[in-house]
Amino acid sequence: MVQNDANDIGSMIDAANQEAHRRIVQGDPVLVDVQLAGDAFDGFGDRTLLHSGPPITYDRMCGPMKGAVAGALVFEGWAGDLAEAGELAASGEIAFQPNHHFNSVGPMTGVTTPSMAVWVVENRAFGNRAFCTLNEGMGNVMRFGGCDQEVVDRLHWLADTAGPAFGDAVRRRDGVPLKNIIARGLGMGDEMHMRNTASSSLFLREIAPTLAEGVTDNAELAGLFRFMVGNDMFFLNIGMAMAKSMIMAADGIDGSSVVTAMARNGTDFGIRLSSTGEAWFTAPAESAKGLHFPGFDESDDNPDIGDSCIVETVGLGGFAMAASPLVVGFVGAGLLSDAADFTRSMTDITIGPNPEWTIPTLDNMGLSTGIDVRKVVQTGVSPVINTAIVHREAGRGQVGAGVVRAPMACFEQALAAFAETLGVE
Amino acid sequence: MVQNDANDIGSMIDAANQEAHRRIVQGDPVLVDVQLAGDAFDGFGDRTLLHSGPPITYDRMCGPMKGAVAGALVFEGWAGDLAEAGELAASGEIAFQPNHHFNSVGPMTGVTTPSMAVWVVENRAFGNRAFCTLNEGMGNVMRFGGCDQEVVDRLHWLADTAGPAFGDAVRRRDGVPLKNIIARGLGMGDEMHMRNTASSSLFLREIAPTLAEGVTDNAELAGLFRFMVGNDMFFLNIGMAMAKSMIMAADGIDGSSVVTAMARNGTDFGIRLSSTGEAWFTAPAESAKGLHFPGFDESDDNPDIGDSCIVETVGLGGFAMAASPLVVGFVGAGLLSDAADFTRSMTDITIGPNPEWTIPTLDNMGLSTGIDVRKVVQTGVSPVINTAIVHREAGRGQVGAGVVRAPMACFEQALAAFAETLGVE
Numbered sequence: 105m106v107q108n109d110a111n112d113i114g115s116m117i118d119a120a121n122q123e124a125h126r127r128i129v130q131g132d133p134v135l136v137d138v139q140l141a142g143d144a145f146d147g148f149g150d151r152t153l154l155h156s157g158p159p160i161t162y163d164r165m166c167g168p169m170k171g172a173v174a175g176a177l178v179f180e181g182w183a184g185d186l187a188e189a190g191e192l193a194a195s196g197e198i199a200f201q202p203n204h205h206f207n208s209v210g211p212m213t214g215v216t217t218p219s220m221a222v223w224v225v226e227n228r229a230f231g232n233r234a235f236c237t238l239n240e241g242m243g244n245v246m247r248f249g250g251c252d253q254e255v256v257d258r259l260h261w262l263a264d265t266a267g268p269a270f271g272d273a274v275r276r277r278d279g280v281p282l283k284n285i286i287a288r289g290l291g292m293g294d295e296m297h298m299r300n301t302a303s304s305s306l307f308l309r310e311i312a313p314t315l316a317e318g319v320t321d322n323a324e325l326a327g328l329f330r331f332m333v334g335n336d337m338f339f340l341n342i343g344m345a346m347a348k349s350m351i352m353a354a355d356g357i358d359g360s361s362v363v364t365a366m367a368r369n370g371t372d373f374g375i376r377l378s379s380t381g382e383a384w385f386t387a388p389a390e391s392a393k394g395l396h397f398p399g400f401d402e403s404d405d406n407p408d409i410g411d412s413c414i415v416e417t418v419g420l421g422g423f424a425m426a427a428s429p430l431v432v433g434f435v436g437a438g439l440l441s442d443a444a445d446f447t448r449s450m451t452d453i454t455i456g457p458n459p460e461w462t463i464p465t466l467d468n469m470g471l472s473t474g475i476d477v478r479k480v481v482q483t484g485v486s487p488v489i490n491t492a493i494v495h496r497e498a499g500r501g502q503v504g505a506g507v508v509r510a511p512m513a514c515f516e517q518a519l520a521a522f523a524e525t526l527g528v529e
Numbered sequence: 530m531v532q533n534d535a536n537d538i539g540s541m542i543d544a545a546n547q548e549a550h551r552r553i554v555q556g557d558p559v560l561v562d563v564q565l566a567g568d569a570f571d572g573f574g575d576r577t578l579l580h581s582g583p584p585i586t587y588d589r590m591c592g593p594m595k596g597a598v599a600g601a602l603v604f605e606g607w608a609g610d611l612a613e614a615g616e617l618a619a620s621g622e623i624a625f626q627p628n629h630h631f632n633s634v635g636p637m638t639g640v641t642t643p644s645m646a647v648w649v650v651e652n653r654a655f656g657n658r659a660f661c662t663l664n665e666g667m668g669n670v671m672r673f674g675g676c677d678q679e680v681v682d683r684l685h686w687l688a689d690t691a692g693p694a695f696g697d698a699v700r701r702r703d704g705v706p707l708k709n710i711i712a713r714g715l716g717m718g719d720e721m722h723m724r725n726t727a728s729s730s731l732f733l734r735e736i737a738p739t740l741a742e743g744v745t746d747n748a749e750l751a752g753l754f755r756f757m758v759g760n761d762m763f764f765l766n767i768g769m770a771m772a773k774s775m776i777m778a779a780d781g782i783d784g785s786s787v788v789t790a791m792a793r794n795g796t797d798f799g800i801r802l803s804s805t806g807e808a809w810f811t812a813p814a815e816s817a818k819g820l821h822f823p824g825f826d827e828s829d830d831n832p833d834i835g836d837s838c839i840v841e842t843v844g845l846g847g848f849a850m851a852a853s854p855l856v857v858g859f860v861g862a863g864l865l866s867d868a869a870d871f872t873r874s875m876t877d878i879t880i881g882p883n884p885e886w887t888i889p890t891l892d893n894m895g896l897s898t899g900i901d902v903r904k905v906v907q908t909g910v911s912p913v914i915n916t917a918i919v920h921r922e923a924g925r926g927q928v929g930a931g932v933v934r935a936p937m938a939c940f941e942q943a944l945a946a947f948a949e950t951l952g953v954e
Binding site: 301308317320326333467 | 713716717718726727730731733734735737738739741742744745747748750751752754755757758854855864865889890892
């Protein structure tokens with residue numbers, strides 16, 4: 105009888121997970137707009153600041169996160185300068201919340217405030233929307249903890265000039281379907297986390313004609329193109345909003361043990377499951393193993409940070425390492441054959457392949473999709489994530505890139521909570 | 530003594546071939562301009578029409594070549610309509626010459642007349658220039674034998690509108706270096722003959738900002754972008770002019786047995802060597818083996834045609850098949866492992882690798898560069914070429930894509946002529 109019960113429960117979970125997998129791979133993410141976060145998000149309260157990862161209080165935030173927070177408060181005009189911003193942030197007058205609580209995501213520090221521009225991705229198969237800030241380019245940027253005037257000025261340009269222009273072009277295109285850009289990009293060396301060169305290029309192709317029609321000031325138009333083409337990671341934030349729009353369609357399935365969020369705030373790593381509602385299961389964020397830019401080493405590293413590993417929840421990034429021979433060296437992951445091992449090993453902890461997103465160099469193997477918390481704990485194989493590494497002090501920026509594993513403790517906690525929902529603890 | 534003589538000659542040839550190889554791989558091809566062929570080419574005579582491949586008389590031309598010739602005569606206004614054009618072409622009043630005789634190349638029929646726009650590539654390492662017409666897009670186009678008003682109108686738009694705009698943008702960029710676009714494209718799935726998606730996208734990134742600055746009519750600018758992004762083969766013609774600019778720097782080296790041109794006119798296949806001057810060594814063009822578009826089969830095929838296999842002389846195209854998992858299926862070349870065999874086998878007939886153009890999926894193997902006519906004859910391994918297949922009748926267009934081998938008879942003749950230059954026949 106106990107055995108039968110267990111079989112029944114196992115079958116129920118399998119069915120729930122198949123449904124989660126179906127919803128993920130059948131998503132139809134379309135980039136539909138650029139809006140200000142304050143207009144786009146439901147219930148974005150006054151004096152609220154969103155950050156990457158699971159919930160965290162200001163005092164526990166890491167250096168680059170505090171830097172980004174200060175810069176964002178200046179950007180919003182809530183503080184007159186960085187010193188005042190630091191005081192305000194610590195005062196308790198600012199409400200800090202995760203991006204994920206607003207169906208949004210942000211790379212690295214992920215700081216999002218109401219006056220920032222965000223990409224809007226609509227999952228037309230399921231009717232939901234997800235968001236992500238616009239990529240700021242490389243160098244001195246808020247996602248890496250930058251907070252000086254250059255960073256603030258660029259955010260204003262993104263909100264006032266670039267965002268409206270991109271939004272207008274996207275709307276007049278009636279949206280840009282994203283699934284095919286990913287499919288093509290996987291055949292052109294992108295894994296969509298640490299390499300977005302092909303997808304950024306393909307997106308430029310999608311948007312260049314309508315952008316040229318909409319922006320009649322040619323110097324401004326040229327500036328927009330220079331901004332896009334000067335940044336191989338331009339597409340990352342679009343891909344993140346896309347991934348969020350796809351995985352959130354798999355939320356709320358009773359009995360599903362599929363992971364529907366992974367995110368880090370630079371202090372904690374957190375995950376959420378389809379069937380456990382808004383609970384976060386957290387553990388200390390680990391440090392990535394990888395390669396450092398000249399002049400930096402592991403002693404400079406902040407622990408793992410950012411919402412960008414949302415792409416791994418839909419099979420991209422570290423899961424798709426083998427699609428990207430050129431990222432393998434960049435993140436210090438060894439040889440291409442090692443990359444194939446990373447990719448193949450993710451089949452052990454996922455529900456099934458994505459038939460539309462395949463890896464040409466692996467006989468068109470479909471990307472492993474739908475992380476099953478049961479399989480992670482049973483196999484001891486943790487999801488692999490490609491990531492940038494940021495300096496632990498604010499304002500120092502990116503110091504390298506590498507590979508990190510999601511902490512096993514998150515999955516153990518999640519599995520316990522999952523069992524509770526089934527009454528089989 | 531005979532043995533010593535042979536050794537001496539062998540060493541001399543090896544040294545000459547190393548010099549040829551050095552010149553090819555050290556080329557610095559930069560796209561510098563778009564001009565009208567009549568302005569760009571030295572000694573482009575009146576009533577002269579250039580075609581792909583080795584020299585051929587009008588009566589021996591294949592169907593699509595005759596179609597393209599007729600269309601070009603109407604385009605130039607030398608004939609009032611296609612019927613008149615056919616009579617004029619057969620009358621002996623038109624001088625037909627190969628593109629190669631003007632340091633130019635053209636895909637498929639390759640027909641080039643003085644009023645057509647051509648890309649200008651300057652090899653800054655060696656001071657020479659090479660040319661190629663602008664890609665017309667897919668469908669009803671002159672390179673596939675199209676000759677109606679739509680084709681003629683597009684050629685006028687390329688000469689009067691697109692060409693000047695691209696030329697202006699390229700000049701204000703002070704030229705677009707091409708070597709790095711190829712290096713990046715090889716890591717993004719292009720082999721630069723039958724797949725140019727990545728390189729076309731990377732070129733758009735190079736030129737979009739200056740194009741936006743130069744074209745103040747936004748509808749015209751949008752039209753230029755739509756033309757570029759609607760054609761994954763946009764870069765092919767630039768890559769062909771680039772390859773010609775690189776390989777021609779290896780012309781005229783006494784004692785070199787390196788192949789400096791391969792070209793087909795749809796009737797004959799011809800090659801030239803570094804040390805045998807302007808002589809062509811020809812044999813009947815063969816038919817490609819590959820895949821047909823729905824509704825067509827081998828009975829529709831014209832024999833192999835076009836100057837595009839100039840890219841194989843510098844290690845691209847069929848030689849780089851393994852760089853392009855997605856082209857393998859398109860040309861019917863089997864599995865990716867078969868593609869790697871094609872690529873590896875080309876090392877047997879070439880002087881050496883190109884250290885700057887490498888294949889990530891083959892442990893960064895450098896492209897096999899500098900076809901040695903001696904090695905081709907000795908090994909019996911003929912250069913492999915990726916190619917489009919055109920219908921044997923004018924105006925029917927492309928019917929498929931495939932792989933073809935350069936005819937061994939060309940290499941046997943060339944080797945005999947080469948031996949003659951050394952006095953060792």
